[in-house]
Amino acid sequence: MAIVCLALAALLAGLTGCLAMINSLAVKEYNQATSSLQTNLKQADRPDADLTGLRAAQEQTDAQFDQVDRFKTLLLPSTRTALERNRDLSRKLSALLEREEARQEGADTGGSETHGKDGNGTGTGRGGQADGGKGEHGRSQEEKQKLEDLLSQNSQGERGKAGGESKDPGGRQVDRTVKPW
Secondary structure, three states: HHHHHHHHHHHHHHHHHHHHHHHHHHHHHHHHHHEEEHHHHHHHHHOOHHHHHHHHHHHHHHHHHHHHHHHHOOHHHHHHHHHHHHHHHHHHHHHHHHHHHHHHHOOOOHOOOEEEEEOOOEEEEEOOOOOOEEEEEHHHHHHHHHHOOOOOOOHHHOOOOOEEEEEEEOEEEEEOOOOOO
């Protein structure tokens, strides 16, 4: 009887250790993906952003979130919630970058008048004045607003819940490890 109890206790300890290791590795990957997402959001906000390079970096970030998502059922609930929120935000940024890159490529190829549907199901026009009123650096006001919304969502979601960058009392940038628990 004592041997059975000890064997069960050892089995339970081993399973707990495996789950802790999986969570630790998932949190590490999540932190890297979140850091990449924050960097990509900052780069996307720049008017001179390289959309092709940024889109490639964002594809890698999406892949990192997808990799962590495979272990979603084994993760702690707070980690799972933070993962889902940032994964969705990352996908929104990817879709926005794809639309922006397609719009710029359309403008570079002669700017003929075409109408299609974007990812939200709304029509867009390219070329001439049909693009919805481009602002400075070729971005439409709608695209700028979507990018600003993504930036504010990310900063609101990271405050107090998962760490991120902050300023110390001296006003210097301090990078804190993102910990969703």
